Amino acid sequence: MLGFPTEALPGGCDMPVPERVPERSRSADRALARAGGTVSRDAQEEGVKQVYGEIASAYEALFPALHRYEERVERFLTAVVAPGARVLDVGCGPGLHTRGLDASIAVVGTDLSEDMLALARTARPDGAWHVHSYHQPIPPDWGRFTVALAIGCLDFCDDLPRVLKHLTEALEPGGKLLFTVLERRPGLDGHEAPVQPIQTAGPAVTLHLYSFEETARAVTEAGLLPRTYAHAPGWVQLTEQRTMWFGWWEVERR
Numbered sequence: 563m564l565g566f567p568t569e570a571l572p573g574g575c576d577m578p579v580p581e582r583v584p585e586r587s588r589s590a591d592r593a594l595a596r597a598g599g600t601v602s603r604d605a606q607e608e609g610v611k612q613v614y615g616e617i618a619s620a621y622e623a624l625f626p627a628l629h630r631y632e633e634r635v636e637r638f639l640t641a642v643v644a645p646g647a648r649v650l651d652v653g654c655g656p657g658l659h660t661r662g663l664d665a666s667i668a669v670v671g672t673d674l675s676e677d678m679l680a681l682a683r684t685a686r687p688d689g690a691w692h693v694h695s696y697h698q699p700i701p702p703d704w705g706r707f708t709v710a711l712a713i714g715c716l717d718f719c720d721d722l723p724r725v726l727k728h729l730t731e732a733l734e735p736g737g738k739l740l741f742t743v744l745e746r747r748p749g750l751d752g753h754e755a756p757v758q759p760i761q762t763a764g765p766a767v768t769l770h771l772y773s774f775e776e777t778a779r780a781v782t783e784a785g786l787l788p789r790t791y792a793h794a795p796g797w798v799q800l801t802e803q804r805t806m807w808f809g810w811w812e813v814e815r816r
Contacts, residue, residue, distance in 0.1 A: 629798075787815075
């Protein structure tokens with residue numbers, strides 16, 4: 563379990579934690595899959611930017627059909643956001659998760675798509691909305707945050723340890739982060755490979771899936787303390803009518 567007790571995961575996992583896969587096998591599988599036709603990081607981010615820019619105007623209407631978050635984000639924010647808090651929303655899209663927060667809350671959102679950010683600005687004009695890649699550090703002049711979200715956006719992340727370190731550095735000590743990853747699981751259809759190329763109506767993009775062990779290691783190496791974990795639905799792949807399952811992690815900066 564990689565250095566933290568099972569009681570740090572209260573009641574979260576509704577499926578058995580898979581047996582540990584040897585380190586060499588996991589890294590070799592990911593390297594082989596990347597060599598098999600996935601796009602470069604720059605091309606990936608440009609593709610994600612284009613895809614989400616094109617669907618921005620319809621995104622809010624599509625959201626109920628696509629996402630299976632079961633109010634997890636709302637419950638987390640209700641529990642951890644206090645008056646005067648500073649909230650970082652990474653991969654914010656049109657700002658759906660933070661637009662209803664109290665006016666005393668300072669919200670900073672990041673996304674690759676300026677079209678999505680324009681919608682977020684309209685919905686919450688007092689927020690600060692930036693084009694930014696999570697593969698790069700959060701600029702220090704944005705200050706530190708008491709709460710952060712990274713919901714759904716890490717599906718496209720090719721270096722989870724690096725990104726979690728960036729998010730840790732943006733949090734105050736004791737700051738809370740809720741993030742999701744597509745979780746790789748043997749025997750679960752569509753979730754067995756470390757990468758999954760997806761052909762959209764426009765550019766090809768690549769989904770990155772991480773095992774429980776890989777994510778747990780990245781969490782602890784980033785200096786984060788796991789609080790809760792659940793394996794639960796994330797979103798629906800409409801072309802195949804397949805539900806993609808997330809690892810939902812609530813963590814705290816040590």
